[in-house]
Amino acid sequence: MQNIRVVRPFLLIAITLCMLLAITGITCSAATCKVTIDGKAIAIDAEPMMKNNRVLVPVATIVDNLGGESDWNGDKKEVTLKCNSTTVKLTIGSTKATVNNVSKSMDVAPCIVTVNKDGGGRTMVPLRFVGESFGYDVSWDDSSRTAKINTKGSESPAPVSNINISNINVNQGQSYGADASKTYTLIKITADKSLQALGLKGEWLADPYRYYIDFSSTVINSSVPAVFTPVYGVNYDKSYVSSVRTGAPVANTARIVVDMKSKATPEISYSADGCVMTIAFPDTYSNGTVTDPTVPVNPVNPVDPVVPSEPGANDTQTVQGTLKRDTPAGYNPFADGKLVVCIDPGHGDTTGGKRSPDSSLMEYEFNRDVAYRLKALLEANGIQTIMTVGKDEKGDPALKARVATANNAGNVDLFVSIHANAYGNGWNSANGWEVYAYKGGGVSELAAKAVRAATMAAVSIRDRGVKTANFYVIKNTEMPAILIEHGFYTNESECQKLKDSSFRDQLAQSDATGIINFFNSYR
Numbered sequence: 001m002q003n004i005r006v007v008r009p010f011l012l013i014a015i016t017l018c019m020l021l022a023i024t025g026i027t028c029s030a031a032t033c034k035v036t037i038d039g040k041a042i043a044i045d046a047e048p049m050m051k052n053n054r055v056l057v058p059v060a061t062i063v064d065n066l067g068g069e070s071d072w073n074g075d076k077k078e079v080t081l082k083c084n085s086t087t088v089k090l091t092i093g094s095t096k097a098t099v100n101n102v103s104k105s106m107d108v109a110p111c112i113v114t115v116n117k118d119g120g121g122r123t124m125v126p127l128r129f130v131g132e133s134f135g136y137d138v139s140w141d142d143s144s145r146t147a148k149i150n151t152k153g154s155e156s157p158a159p160v161s162n163i164n165i166s167n168i169n170v171n172q173g174q175s176y177g178a179d180a181s182k183t184y185t186l187i188k189i190t191a192d193k194s195l196q197a198l199g200l201k202g203e204w205l206a207d208p209y210r211y212y213i214d215f216s217s218t219v220i221n222s223s224v225p226a227v228f229t230p231v232y233g234v235n236y237d238k239s240y241v242s243s244v245r246t247g248a249p250v251a252n253t254a255r256i257v258v259d260m261k262s263k264a265t266p267e268i269s270y271s272a273d274g275c276v277m278t279i280a281f282p283d284t285y286s287n288g289t290v291t292d293p294t295v296p297v298n299p300v301n302p303v304d305p306v307v308p309s310e311p312g313a314n315d316t317q318t319v320q321g322t323l324k325r326d327t328p329a330g331y332n333p334f335a336d337g338k339l340v341v342c343i344d345p346g347h348g349d350t351t352g353g354k355r356s357p358d359s360s361l362m363e364y365e366f367n368r369d370v371a372y373r374l375k376a377l378l379e380a381n382g383i384q385t386i387m388t389v390g391k392d393e394k395g396d397p398a399l400k401a402r403v404a405t406a407n408n409a410g411n412v413d414l415f416v417s418i419h420a421n422a423y424g425n426g427w428n429s430a431n432g433w434e435v436y437a438y439k440g441g442g443v444s445e446l447a448a449k450a451v452r453a454a455t456m457a458a459v460s461i462r463d464r465g466v467k468t469a470n471f472y473v474i475k476n477t478e479m480p481a482i483l484i485e486h487g488f489y490t491n492e493s494e495c496q497k498l499k500d501s502s503f504r505d506q507l508a509q510s511d512a513t514g515i516i517n518f519f520n521s522y523r
Contacts (some may be wrong), residue, residue, distance in 0.1 A: 037149045056124035161217040163193045170228045172239040185241045187279040194274030209260040218254040227428040238283040240264040331443045333413035342406040344388040344417040345371035348396030356489040371418040373508035399472040415481035421488045431491045432462030436469045436483040443480040451514030458510045
């Protein structure tokens with residue numbers, strides 16, 4: 001076994017370039033792209049390369065400029081990088097790596113490239129992965145096309161305090177980096193002092209997906225809105241970003257939250273002075289919203305998905321057998337001579353939150369009231385109903401129990417879960433009505449479209465469209481299932497409507513009309 005040990009300061013530069021180039025998504029050559037470490041330019045003896053939208057750089061050329069070590073195992077084709085207390089192991093041709101013996105995945109594998117006619121080669125490694133693994137600070141100066149690595153700053157960042165964020169812009173369909181064929185949703189945050197000096201790092205939350213960054217010693221100017229929706233371009237449906245909102249989780253800390261349709265890795269860069277931070281999400285989202293080609297969409301004010309934070313929304317339990325909703329051709333609600341709908345009033349008085357900011361509306365109370373109005377309307381039209389929650393029952397039955405009520409009945413033709421929507425904890429501008437199916441192309445989607453059409457014809461409320469989500473109660477039923485969000489109780493004017501009895505009548509009637517029209521389409 002060939003095992004050669006090389007002790008060189010290679011590590012930091014690889015890290016640097018990796019972070020910088022991968023973060024910014026810029027393709028550059030040795031002749032046009034510079035790298036500096038603590039302000040000193042570093043020579044690169046082989047051109048960086050782009051693979052799967054990730055930048056790879058030669059590690060050997062930066063070894064002499066950083067205080068790291070590398071080991072090469074020729075038999076295993078494995079390179080081991082060490083810096084301080086961190087050890088990274090990479091294998092040529094493999095996207096699997098380890099960081100301090102913890103398995104990690106990379107977007108692209110390291111490789112060896114030939115750089116001259118004599119067969120000389122260079123080991124190329126993904127800069128972003130290496131950089132993030134070792135935690136070095138990297139920035140990109142677009143005006144000089146320079147990747148800047150600050151080793152001192154990563155260990156002891158200069159103290160920054162009393163930062164004021166004065167502006168936030170959110171725009172979709174924007175160019176970013178060198179590849180003009182690709183677009184991004186850009187979130188640009190402007191402050192009066194360097195944000196880069198804070199050493200910021202984003203975090204993820206799920207159910208639904210949110211990406212957030214906390215800014216220490218920072219306040220957000222009162223002129224900055226609490227909620228932003230992207231200024232959409234022609235391909236708004238490809239943006240991962242639903243909206244951006246601000247908050248302050250603790251004193252002297254500002255938080256910016258990005259509500260996402262799905263998880264996507266952003267690229268982050270800064271202006272030369274560090275005062276403008278750009279968070280770039282690629283416009284590559286797909287298969288999120290169930291689209292209806294018969295309904296025109298305004299690209300300036302699109303149907304933007306804000307997925308409700310339902311308990312169990314990300315549960316992976318699935319039902320056994322073939323679901324009727326997956327076989328539209330075999331679905332016939334009239335086959336047994338009767339129509340049965342299971343109505344599910346969401347939540348209960350024990351559910352955390354789920355109330356308007358002024359506590360004047362409890363979601364469970366709205367859900368119960370509209371659900372039982374719907375029950376009466378359906379029964380008046382000869383449709384039998386089964387309820388998952390009693391009219392005067394205030395508790396919150398488990399999602400599994402709600403689904404079991406429908407599945408165990410054995411003859412339910414449609415499951416309908418009744419809800420009102422929320423966005424954040426305070427009053428904001430999010431508004432409108434939307435209906436969910438587990439996935440597109442099945443009977444559930446047809447039912448959702450029928451209810452949508454009836455609502456838009458009878459109720460004056462913004463149309464947010466038919467969407468898909470893996471909410472437990474519509475994923476695990478054995479019959480077609482939909483979940484209706486009737487409006488936002490975190491929108492002050494819409495909350496007043498949701499509390500109004502006549503408006504609740506309109507909503508229940510439109511739900512009933514849509515359900516009846518859906519069934520009648522099978523006569």
